[in-house]
Amino acid sequence: METLIANLAHGFGVALSWNNLLFAFIGCMIGTAIGVLPGIGPVATISLLLPITFGQPATTAIIMLAGIYYGAQYGGSTTAILLNLPGEVSAVVTTLEGYKMARKGRAGAALTIAAVGSFFAGCVSTVLVAASGPLLTSVALSFGPADYFSLMLLGLIIAAVLAQGSVIKSVGMVVLGVALGLVGTDVQTGQQRFTFGIPELSDGLDFAALAMGLFGIAEIILNLDRPEARSVLTTKVGSLYLTREEVRRSIPSVLRGTAVGSVLGILPGGGAALASFGSYMMERRVSKYGNQFGTGAIEGVAGPESANNAASQTSFIPLLTLGIPANAVMALMVGALIIQGIQPGPRMVEAQPDLFWGLIASMWIGNLMLLIINLPMIGMWVKLLQVPYRYMYPAILMFCSVGIYSINNNVFDVYLTVLFAIAGYLFAKMKMEPAPLLIGFVLGPMMEEHLRRAMLLSRGDPMVFIERPISGTLLALAAIALGLMLLPSLRKGKDEALAGG
């Protein structure tokens, strides 16, 4: 306990430095902005801001990128409540009750409970990350190569299973990601693989180019393809204060939402969207006012909004302790760390205390900032919605292009991004999920290394993966997850739950 406090104090020392505060603030502002704006999400934004963070120390970079991720969860709720327009997938459920509340003249109350609930959830989950980090790290250090391989396999399978649409196609996308990760120099023999003699490919496909093409640029084309109608704000925000009755009704929902969100965030493949759906389902069953759902029940805002924020923070746990990204945003974080020369994994808590504890402290500070950014300045964010997309996309395009060039000072990366943009558009048209691909791409090279090491240690006997208890358990879990999702009834439930995305 004492070490925890000492560590947190150290973290606050790091996070409260002028530069880190500034970047946490920038991250929260950008996050809120993209959360408010439909048509651009955290994955695209983080991939397009990756190059800008390279000039900063690793801790500062991750603090800013994290701010974007959890800031987007705050911002997404604003437009969901006021305009029935979810800025983020995770805010889709907020529209269900939040917009109804706005129609009843309680928009201000809905915004307040969303922000306060998120703040509370953020505080709790930050402590959870701080406490579980060192604990999980000690467990992870007893992992052998075989266990690592199985853990990553489990992560990949859950990522595929929880993606929207066909499970088999998502597994295919994971494998395709692993295949793309093979491009480059083989670490053990130095042989060039799939590089077609192009020197730029000998270090592998550039991660930022892949992410920006698949998510950033492809999204621009998709948005131009189906122009959305921007609605104009007609509802009045009204009083931001909650009535005594509303406070009494939301407290249990906030608590339940925080718990559900924290758990669903840790799961590989989980994240903010899953958490808010999970919490909404639960509130509708558990709450005494379940019959009021659909008419503007405050529980339906308080629970999911707390849950998505809790999840967006606890999803850092597998990344920081095991080096395994739970979702596409975390895969981007791995990319950012690797480019900074830090290998994410169980040794990171000890080797990079500034980064680990600084990030945790910054999350708490960031949540406080977001509370201030969001509530009094709500009018400003709503104004942002009036900027037409035709002025926004050239800006995104320019930041992508100049950013991608600046990483290696090489125009080859710009052309590579163009290629992946075409691929990303093709995937969208074929209903192939790009997020599992990104996770496969990040985990693929690590898996190959662990597979080779495990097989060398076992003298070529594949039974080692089943015989080692940790590895065997993880593989069994993976098989169960895959098996369950092939059952038609469960698959239907999942598609319904994720239908908004």
Next chain:
Amino acid sequence: MRLNAKDIFSGLIFIAIALIGLWLNTEHAMGSARRMGPGYMPWLTFMLLLALGVIVVVLALASGPDPLERWAWREMSLVLLGMCVFGLLLERGGLFLSSAAMIGIASLADRSHRPLGVLGVMIFLLALCWWVFIYQLDIRVSVWPQFWQ
């Protein structure tokens, strides 16, 4: 017939990439399970992809109908052409010329743009670009054209 055209194409994409990958992989040494060569993991990966591709195609024969969608060729080619022109111009023409060209070309993709609006966006973005990338981040790229060098 209830053909799922999207899934059939997805499966064919998987199969095509897997076959190309397996063919390219023939030049890498496989090694043994104990001492894997550089070709082992690619072989595993592409075989798995091939199998998944076949399964996707087979399942797609009865899971439809889900016809292919129209492509926004015009929007896609203009946005990507803009980026390619940016890449071609950047090192000789400098940051401003190449960015302005990209913004100009990409703006054609949205029919609601007006010339004056595009010009305004261009000036604003060039100023922003200079402030972020040159003034703040100091990336190594020339701002003005370098044709005479």
